[in-house]
Amino acid sequence: MSVRRSASRRLLLAALASALAVTAVYTAVHNSAPAAAAATLPPTHAKFDYQIGGPYTPPSGVQVVTRDRTAPIAAGLYNICYVNAFQVQPGEQGQWASDLLLRDAQGNLVIDEDWGEPLLDLRTADKRTRVAAKVNGWIDGCAAKGYKAIEPDNYDSYTRSKNLLTASHAKAYLKLLATHSHSKNLAIAQKNTVELAGDRQSIGLDFAVAEECGEWDECQDYVNAFGNNVIVIEYTDAGRRTACAGFKNTLTIVQRDVAVSTPGSSGYVRKTC
Known part of the structure; x- marks a missing residue:
């Protein structure tokens, strides 16, 4: 002075x-x-591509892309880092301490049968802290690569847990991930689980990634909680048409194939409004 x-x-x-x-x-x-710098949210009503099945050159005009945490970012775009935060990817079971895998009374692993993924055990504060420590390491990797946001999948795993996990377990654990993400200046999404959208602020969730909200008439419920900060992924023509009919001028909407395959694959689908 x-x-x-x-x-x-x-x-x-x-x-x-x-x-x-x-x-x-x-x-x-x-x-x-x-104070930590505020995380930058994805642009609303943006052109989007969902590339968790494998990275490829985004279609012309795409502004936002989601890729798996193992993939590099798409240069020049807003990149969201997909992390399987509540379940174990096939082939990665050996990377987890045995006691962090959810087991039933007979000692059998509790599995998401649709995807063959063991659920993580979030029933105690100690286990949530230990699981979060590993996943937060992945989040650090996303930040180092240049991702701007985190999409932690399978928030709703408690609904597949044979009543061993509760919504309270899921929320307490996700809050640990949200706090860490914000410390790295990363935004963090609520993935599906519309029944818990009302808790977004207490957990620290910034935007929503909603699969099939058109299919199940849930898009407005996400809007009620997150405003226009909602990314919609549909897997059927009917779901896409419904989402587009109500929200094509406000939300980010794309239709992909269920396998989220890459261009050139026989099942590849990508459509927008």
Whole structure:
């Protein structure tokens, strides 16, 4: 801070004293621990591609892309990092401590039968902390690659847990991931699980990724909780038409094939409104 010189020593001393006082205030304010920079949310009503089945050159005009955490980002776009946060990817079971895999009373793994994925055990604070430590390491990797947001999948795994997990377990665990994501200046999505959308603020969720909200007439429920910060992924023509009929001018909407395959694959589908 510069101080204008005065004609007398007396005024000079007074000016210096004033300067020191002002500087002290300035230092106290500006050298205090800064708040984490706000995460940047995906643009709303954007052209989007869902590439969790494998990265490829985004179609012309796409602004936002989601890719698996193992993939590089798409340069120049808003990139969302897909993380299977509540279940274990096929082939990765050996990477987890045995006691962090959910087991029933007979000691058998509890499996998401549709995808062959063991569920993670989130029933105690200690286990949630340990699971979160591993997943937060993946989130760090997403940040290092240049991703801007996290999509933690299978928030609703408690509904497939043979009543061993509860919504409260899921929310407590996801809050750990949200807090860590924000510490890395990453936005974090609620993936599906519309019945818990009302808890988004207490958990710290920034936007929604909603699969088949057109198919199941749930898009408005997500809008009620997240405004227009909703990315919609449909897997049928009917679902896409329904989502587009109600929200084509406000939400981000795409139709993909269930396998989320890459162009050139026999089942590849990508349609928009």
